[in-house]
Amino acid sequence: MNAPPPHATIKAVVPAERRSKLTTLRYVLRNPLEGWPEEVYSAPMVRTRTMGHPTLFVMDPDLIREVMVEKADAFHKDPATKRALGPALGRGILTADGAHWRWQRRLASPVFRHENVQTFLPAIVAAAGRTHDEWADAEGRQIDVLHAMMRTTFDIIIQTMLAGAPDMDVDRVAESITAYLRTSGWAVAMALLRAPSWMPYPGRRRARRSGSYLRGALQQAITARRDSGASGSDLTGLLLAASDPETGQRMEDGDIVDNLLTFIAAGHETTSLTLSWSFYLLSRHPEVEAKVLAEIAAVAPQGVGPEHIERLVYTRQVVQEAMRLYPPASVLMRLAVADLTIGAEVVPAGTTVILPVFAIHHHEALWTDPYDFDPDRFGPEAVKARHRYAYIPFGAGPRICIGMGFALLEATAILATLIARYRLTPVRDTPPRPLLHVTLRPDGGMPMRIARRAARTR
Numbered sequence: 001m002n003a004p005p006p007h008a009t010i011k012a013v014v015p016a017e018r019r020s021k022l023t024t025l026r027y028v029l030r031n032p033l034e035g036w037p038e039e040v041y042s043a044p045m046v047r048t049r050t051m052g053h054p055t056l057f058v059m060d061p062d063l064i065r066e067v068m069v070e071k072a073d074a075f076h077k078d079p080a081t082k083r084a085l086g087p088a089l090g091r092g093i094l095t096a097d098g099a100h101w102r103w104q105r106r107l108a109s110p111v112f113r114h115e116n117v118q119t120f121l122p123a124i125v126a127a128a129g130r131t132h133d134e135w136a137d138a139e140g141r142q143i144d145v146l147h148a149m150m151r152t153t154f155d156i157i158i159q160t161m162l163a164g165a166p167d168m169d170v171d172r173v174a175e176s177i178t179a180y181l182r183t184s185g186w187a188v189a190m191a192l193l194r195a196p197s198w199m200p201y202p203g204r205r206r207a208r209r210s211g212s213y214l215r216g217a218l219q220q221a222i223t224a225r226r227d228s229g230a231s232g233s234d235l236t237g238l239l240l241a242a243s244d245p246e247t248g249q250r251m252e253d254g255d256i257v258d259n260l261l262t263f264i265a266a267g268h269e270t271t272s273l274t275l276s277w278s279f280y281l282l283s284r285h286p287e288v289e290a291k292v293l294a295e296i297a298a299v300a301p302q303g304v305g306p307e308h309i310e311r312l313v314y315t316r317q318v319v320q321e322a323m324r325l326y327p328p329a330s331v332l333m334r335l336a337v338a339d340l341t342i343g344a345e346v347v348p349a350g351t352t353v354i355l356p357v358f359a360i361h362h363h364e365a366l367w368t369d370p371y372d373f374d375p376d377r378f379g380p381e382a383v384k385a386r387h388r389y390a391y392i393p394f395g396a397g398p399r400i401c402i403g404m405g406f407a408l409l410e411a412t413a414i415l416a417t418l419i420a421r422y423r424l425t426p427v428r429d430t431p432p433r434p435l436l437h438v439t440l441r442p443d444g445g446m447p448m449r450i451a452r453r454a455a456r457t458r
């Protein structure tokens with residue numbers, strides 16, 4: 001058995017019921033993960049209050065199904081998330097509710113069908129190849145793997161969703177997204193305090209500037225695309241051509257900007273985090289890394305190409321296990337908009353329901369040795385034997401991640417392309433501390449040293 005990593009000891013120092021509002025705020029701003037009640041790792045459900053607000057943590061898989069699938073209509077996305085993301089993402093597919101969400105989801109779905117996602121594979125493998133080539137001179141150098149993965153996945157999202165968007169300042173767009181997300185803790189804290197939306201907080205001006213820049217850059221890309229008269233089967237082409245089947249209404253430019261930004265933000269950061277944690281875990285588990293290398297050598301002896309990705313089954317299991325230990329979306333939140341019951345519990349409208357994905361994935365009733373890294377948990381038999389809702393890195397029910405298939409393919413392709421050629425070693429002795437700021441980020445990035453493996457062609 002492996003020694004538990006430091007996040008095994010993450011737990012609230014001050015129990016929720018004895019916390020002042022100031023202590024709660026401190027947790028929200030520093031690392032909400034460390035503010036969850038300790039019982040979320042062992043109990044089916046925990047009822048508590050956050051800043052006086054009724055809050056229900058749900059961990060039991062049957063109850064998760066009730067919230068996310070059977071009674072999904074009784075919930076909306078929670079106001080704190082909307083407040084944090086709304087100024088940039090507007091009422092795009094991730095933050096909208098009701099009919100406005102349903103319409104957008106229907107429109108975007110064809111892009112993410114399995115057959116269409118397969119057509120993205122050459123672009124994905126080519127982008128992984130560019131990072132591979134950039135690393136060629138990096139022997140012995142230290143790099144931030146998280147930064148490198150952000151660039152790679154960003155490149156992919158722009159190629160596949162915006163058909164390249166040739167005039168876009170990609171670096172500035174990527175930096176603006178990071179700058180925007182950095183202040184999310186404050187935006188959530190302001191929502192919990194029920195502060196008016198004009199209330200200033202540290203970083204708010206910079207976040208707003210980043211949000212305006214992003215929206216302007218995308219508006220320009222849309223105008224250029226429309227002027228060019230090109231249609232195209234990427235997401236932008238689809239949204240430009242789309243109309244409501246019932247009313248015939250077209251999407252306004254503002255709606256298209258909302259959605260493109262949503263796909264860029266939701267689609268690249270999460271995948272790059274998955275990859276960073278995967279590289280880290282492989283570096284700490286040479287026996288697993290050896291199995292991955294053996295699989296790649298057997299499936300793709302001449303180098304990884306688009307045709308190999310679906311057959312890299314064990315490599316995909318590594319990605320899935322990395323998302324269990326470090327789920328990029330570590331918390332899902334909903335607001336009950338009707339009175340209902342969950343299990344035997346009466347849940348009045350206005351209750352915040354929290355699915356603490358990180359705790360569900362380490363729950364002592366659901367996993368054996370929950371802190372051990374073991375990709376065999378995702379072999380077909382093990383998956384069949386487990387409750388479907390014990391593992392929810394992509395959410396569940398009607399609002400499950402639309403990009404799930406895309407992300408799994410992309411992460412497997414990038415991991416296989418790079419690990420086959422390079423050995424990465426962490427610079428620090430201790431595992432990075434996971435920090436929950438909308439997504440689960442390694443505190444201080446993921447600095448690792450690169451070495452080339454014995455020569456083989458890509």
Ligand code: HEM
Nearest residue numbers: 093094266267270271328329393394395399401402403407
């Ligand atoms: C490893 C990578 C990814 C993870 C872990 C992830 C996780 C999630 C989760 C948990 C949700 C549900 C949120 C909720 O229920 O509140 C979600 C929704 C969503 N994701 Fe992903 N995602 C990933 C990659 C992607 C990619 C590649 C795209 C697009 C290219 C994407 C686009 C979206 C969109 C648009 C939604 C909103 C869906 C809706 O509300 O109908 N995601 N994602």
